[in-house]
Every structure is written in C-alpha cells, then in structure tokens.
Amino acid sequence: xxxxxxxxxxxxxxxxxxxxxxxxxxxxxxxxxxxxxxxxxxxxxxxxxxxxxxxxxxxxxxxxxxxxxxxxxxxxxxxxxxxxxxxxxxxxxxxxxxxxxxxxxxxxxxxxxxxxxxxxxxxxxxxxxxxxxxxxxxxxxxxxxxxxxxxxxxxxxxxxxxxxxxxxxxxxxxxxxxxxxxxxxxxxxxxxxxxxxxxxxxxxxxxxxxxxxxxxxxxxxxxxxxxxxxxxxxxxxxxxxxxxxxxxxxxxxxxxxxxxxxxxxxxxxxxxxxxxxxxxxxxxxxxxxxxxxxxxxxxxxxxxxxxxxxxxxxxxxxxxx
Amino acid sequence: xxxxxxxxxxxxxxxxxxxxxxxxxxxxxxxxxxxxxxxxxxxxxxxxxxxxxxxxxxxxxxxxxxxxxxxxxxxxxxxxxxxxxxxxxxxxxxxxxxxxxxxxxxxxxxxxxxxxxxxxxxxxxxxxxxxxxxxxxxxxxxxxxxxxxxxxxxxxxxxxx
Numbered sequence: 001x002x003x004x005x006x007x008x009x010x011x012x013x014x015x016x017x018x019x020x021x022x023x024x025x026x027x028x029x030x031x032x033x034x035x036x037x038x039x040x041x042x043x044x045x046x047x048x049x050x051x052x053x054x055x056x057x058x059x060x061x062x063x064x065x066x067x068x069x070x071x072x073x074x075x076x077x078x079x080x081x082x083x084x085x086x087x088x089x090x091x092x093x094x095x096x097x098x099x100x101x102x103x104x105x106x107x108x109x110x111x112x113x114x115x116x117x118x119x120x121x122x123x124x125x126x127x128x129x130x131x132x133x134x135x136x137x138x139x140x141x142x143x144x145x146x147x148x149x150x151x152x153x154x155x156x157x158x159x160x161x162x163x164x165x166x167x168x169x170x171x172x173x174x175x176x177x178x179x180x181x182x183x184x185x186x187x188x189x190x191x192x193x194x195x196x197x198x199x200x201x202x203x204x205x206x207x208x209x210x211x212x213x214x215x216x217x218x219x220x221x222x223x224x225x226x227x228x229x230x231x232x233x234x235x236x237x238x239x240x241x242x243x244x245x246x247x248x249x250x251x252x253x254x255x256x257x258x259x260x261x262x263x264x265x266x267x268x269x270x271x272x273x274x275x276x277x278x279x280x281x282x283x284x285x286x287x288x289x290x291x292x293x294x295x296x297x298x299x300x301x302x303x304x305x306x307x308x309x310x311x312x313x314x315x316x317x318x319x320x321x
Numbered sequence: 322x323x324x325x326x327x328x329x330x331x332x333x334x335x336x337x338x339x340x341x342x343x344x345x346x347x348x349x350x351x352x353x354x355x356x357x358x359x360x361x362x363x364x365x366x367x368x369x370x371x372x373x374x375x376x377x378x379x380x381x382x383x384x385x386x387x388x389x390x391x392x393x394x395x396x397x398x399x400x401x402x403x404x405x406x407x408x409x410x411x412x413x414x415x416x417x418x419x420x421x422x423x424x425x426x427x428x429x430x431x432x433x434x435x436x437x438x439x440x441x442x443x444x445x446x447x448x449x450x451x452x453x454x455x456x457x458x459x460x461x462x463x464x465x466x467x468x469x470x471x472x473x474x475x476x477x478x479x480x481x482x
Contacts, residue, residue, distance in 0.1 A: 018376075022406045025380050029402065032395030037445055042387065042394040049388060056389055060344035067348075134346040134355070135390055184448040206451050 043170045050172045057133045057143060057175055064132025068271065124277035126150070128158075130270065131175070140183035140203065142166070144273065147174040155235065157276040163241035163264030164188065164229060165273060176275075180267055181242065182208055189233050190242050193226040195219075201227060201242060201261060208267070210243050215257040221248050227261055237276065328481035332373060335362050335472065336382060343390055353453035356461035359386050359397070360404055360434060364427060364465075365472050367408040368416055379405035393445055400437050404430055420466045428462035 036042050046053050128144040135141050146152050148171045156168045158178050166186065169179040181188050182203040190201045190212075197219055204211040215221055225245045231238025243261040251258045339362040347355050359382060367374040383398030391397055407430060408415065415426055435458055439450070 018406070018410070021376050022402065025376050025402045026399055029380070029383070029395040029399035032398070033393050033441065033445070036394035042391065045388060045394065053389060056341065056344065060341055063345050132346045133344050134352075135344075135392075185446075205448055 046170075047172050050174070054172060054175050057131060060133050061131035061143075125159075125274040126152075126277060128152075128176070128273055128275055130273060135177065140180050140186075141169070142178040142180060142273070144168075144176045144178060144275075145174065146275070147171045147176050149173045151277075152176045152275060157236050157240075159240060159274050159276060160265045160270040160272070162266060163243065164236060165263075165265040165267060165270065167235065168275070178273075181210060181263060181265075182267060188236060188242060189230045190227040191230040192221060192245075193228050195221070195225075197221065198230050198232065204260065208263075209246070210261040210263060212245075212259040212261065213251065213256065215248070215259055217250070217255070217257055219257065221245065221257060221259055223247055227264075324481060327479065331476070331479060331481055332366065332370070335366070338362075340382075340386055340389060343386065353451075353456045354460045356457055356464055357431065357434065359383075360401065360431060361427075361461055361465065361468055362472075363401060363405055364408055364430065365469060367405050368412060369473070369476075371409060371412055374405060374409070376402055376405060392447075393441065396438070396441050399441065400434050403437060404434055407433070420469070423469070424462050424465045427465045428458055431458035431461045434458070 032041075126146065128146040131143045131145050133143045135143065142158075142165070144152075144158075152168055152171050154168050154171060158165045158167060164181060166178045166180040166183070168176050170177045179186055180203070181201070184203045184205055186203045187200050189198070191198050197215070199212050199215055201210040201212050210227075212221075212227075223245055227242040227245065229236040229238055229240045229242055241264040243263045245259050245261045248257055248259045250256075336359070339358040342358040346352065363374065363379060363382060379401040380398045383401040384395070386397040386401070387394050411426075415423060418426065435455065442450075
C-alpha cells in the first residue's frame with residue numbers, strides 16, 4: 001500500500017489545490033443541475049443509455065421479485081386454498097355485477113349517443129407489472145416493465161383494481177416511471193361522489209394521503225365521502241375512484257376547509273397495474289351542441305348581430321357537467 | 322500483476338454493488354431505514370486507499386448514480402464530492418479514531434450529506450420530506466463498523482490491497 005508517501009495526507013494543513021478542485025467540481029455539479037432542471041437532460045441521457053440502465057433496473061428488481069416468489073413458494077397450502085376460494089367468490093360476484101352492468105352500460109351508451117357526448121364506458125387498457133426499484137424520490141414513484149416500445153406515453157393514467165394510482169411521468173424503451181397521486185407535486189381533479197362538489201386533490205407531504213386544501217367553508221363534506229375523478233382537465237377519465245375522505249377541518253387561515261383522504265388504490269401493494277389508453281377528452285370541455293331553435297335567417301336581425309360574435313356554435317366552451 | 326488486477330476489480334465491484342444496493346427497494350415499513358450505500362463504500366475506500374479515491378472519481382460515481390437513480394443530474398455528484406473531500410481532508414485523523422468515534426464521524430458526514438440533498442431538493446422546488454427521511458444517516462452510521470470490518474476482512478482474505 002502506498003503508505004510511505006510523505007506529505008500526501010498532512011495531518012492539519014489543508015492544501016489550496018484540493019480546495020480549488022473541490023470548488024471546480026461543485027460548480028460543475030451545480031451547473032449540471034441547473035441545466036438539467038431546465039432541459040430535462042437526465043431522462044434524455046437515461047433513454048440514450050437505456051441499454052445499460054434498463055438491465056440494471058431489472059437486476060435491482062430481482063430481490064423484490066425473489067421475495068415475492070419465495071412468499072408464494074413457501075406459502076401454506078391452506079392459505080393458498082383459502083385465497084383461491086376467496087378470489088373465486090370475488091370473480092363470481094364481479095361477473096354477476098358485470099352482467100347486470102352490461103345492460104345498464106349499453107343503455108347508458110345509447111342515451112349518451114342521443115345526447116351526443118363523447119364519453120364512453122369502454123376501457124382500453126394494457127396490463128403492466130411493477131418493478132421493485134427505488135429511484136430516490138421517497139415513495140412517490142413506481143417503475144413499470146413497459147415503455148415506449150410497448151406504446152406507453154407520458155401522461156397516461158395508471159389504475160389498479162381499486163382506483164387511480166397516478167400517471168406516467170417518463171418513459172424509457174422498456175420501462176416507465178409513474179408519478180403517484182400522493183406525490184406532493186401532483187394534483188388530480190375530483191368530485192365528491194355524494195354531493196357532486198368539484199375540487200382538486202393534491203398529494204400530501206407524508207406520502208400516503210391526499211389533501212384537499214381548498215374546500216369552501218359552506219361545502220357539505222364529511223368523513224367517509226368518496227372521491228371520483230371528475231374528468232376536468234382531460235387527463236384522467238371521469239368516474240374512477242380516487243379515495244375516501246378521512247377527516248375535515250377548517251384551514252388555519254379560516255378561509256377554507258381542509259380534508260385529508262386515503263387513496264383508493266393499493267399504492268404500495270399493487271404488483272400489477274393497468275395503463276389506460278384512451279384519453280378521456282381530447283382537450284377541454286366538450287363542444288356545445290348546435291342550439292336548436294329557429295334558423296338564424298328567421299331570428300330577429302338585432303339579436304342575431306349581438307349574439308353572433310359572442311357564441312359560435314361548436315367552438316365556444318361548453319358548460320362543465 | 323494479476324493480484325493488482327484483482328484488487329482493481331474488487332474496488333470497482335464494491336462500488337458497482339453499492340450502486341445496485343442503492344436501487345434495491347426495501348419493503349414499505351423499512352424504506353426510510355435504507356442507508357446511502359455509495360457514500361459508505363466511497364468512505365471506506367477514501368479511508369483505506371486514498372490513492373484510488375479522488376474528487377474526480379467521486380464525481381464520476383455520483384453522475385453514474387444519478388443516471389441510475391437520481392432525481393436531478395449532478396445531485397449525487399455534488400454530494401459525493403463534498404463527502405469525499407471532507408473525508409480525505411481529515412483522513413489521517415479519522416483512520417486512527419476508535420471505531421465508535423469513527424462511526425460518529427460517519428454520522429456527521431451522512432447528516433451533512435442529507436442537508437446538502439435537502440438544500441438541492443428545496444432549490445429544485447420539492448416539498449419538505451417527512452420526518453422519517455432523517456433516519457437513514459443513523460442507520461448508515463450504525464452499520465459503519467460492520468461494513469468496515471467486513472470489507473477489511475474480505476480484503477485481508479483475498480490478500481489484496
């Protein structure tokens with residue numbers, strides 16, 4: 001070992017050259033961070049190096065997968081049997097419900113077609129598997145085993161059997177990173193199922209709850225209310241369960257009520273998730289139907305000249321539901 | 322000659338293993354207890370073989386770690402550079418500390434590292450992390466004596482430097 005070298009590691013003195021190099025490296029790192037924050041280089045670099053990065057992710061995901069496999073391999077036979085039985089019952093129940101729903105869905109579809117709206121109850125989904133990789137963002141991200149080669153795009157909603165989990169944030173050729181709805185920088189438009197009140201649910205700082213910080217003081221919100229996606233904003237399709245309200249309290253400012261909600265989806269237990277393919281609405285609210293009434297030629301000339309610039313059928317913003 | 326090559330591979334291997342360990346998640350409850358492996362392994366090498374560990378290496382390892390894990394490119398490069406610089410500066414003293422004092426020094430280094438990370442994330446616009454986020458440096462310091470002895474013992478057994 002190079003122990004004999006004198007003066008390479010002085011006991012007390014600091015050398016200026018070392019400090020200078022530190023400063024250069026720190027400055028370089030800061031410049032990189034600022035540029036990356038502006039341009040998103042990290043993900044470009046990751047996709048460029050995906051041939052190296054993705055196998056490493058798969059390798060790092062092996063222990064989690066192994067633990068899961070071991071759990072299945074050493075599970076009690078009785079446990080598996082009871083689990084199987086329960087799943088069978090669930091499937092039976094779900095099928096029965098579906099059969100009844102099919103008729104309702106068909107009727108709904110017909111009525112909606114009559115109303116000329118674009119929403120449909122059809123789901124176009126893709127099954128993906130969660131890779132157990134920790135990408136250093138506390139617990140606000142999931143990694144999936146599908147990427148741009150499988151048709152996954154940033155912005156796609158991700159759901160599981162119980163509700164909305166989040167949306168795809170970035171994709172590599174065979175890997176996608178999902179931002180969970182509990183991420184503090186994530187917001188999802190919701191309605192309260194009981195009252196129809198529209199609001200926005202943000203992720204909370206603790207990482208496993210949702211917070212609804214701006215409910216009007218007069219709004220009727222109670223613990224136990226269910227939250228559904230409202231479909232406003234066009235990112236998440238309407239009608240999916242998001243969570244259930246745990247508590248409501250006045251905000252410290254006294255201007256609003258603040259509610260905390262638990263996500264409906266199993267954010268930290270799901271191993272299989274669904275990627276939704278059709279975006280709910282292309283952009284914004286639906287077009288206004290052409291107003292029925294007397295043709296414009298028959299309308300009084302004065303009112304037509306006032307109304308014409310204000311409302312052009314088919315282009316003006318519609319009334320949110 | 323092959324002894325030198327083996328020792329080089331061992332050095333690179335431990336760093337690669339640290340990067341991989343950083344990516345491996347722990348089950349939900351234990352998640353905040355995960356130590357920052359690359360820092361611990363770099364610390365070991367900075368104390369034991371200073372001619373190998375330079376600021377440039379720390380920067381490179383940090384960039385690689387950012388590519389694999391990281392939220393921001395350059396974040397871990399910055400943290401690891403600062404860590405290695407302090408370690409190399411106080412190396413002669415740290416090496417002759419008794420193990421418990423060394424573990425305390427490691428705790429201070431890792432806490433400093435967390436502060437740096439917090440600073441960077443705050444400037445990047447992230448929100449404050451939960452309180453459990455501060456557990457990791459303590460776990461790292463508690464693991465330090467075992468990691469140090471393990472790596473030292475393996476090195477002695479393989480008879481490499």
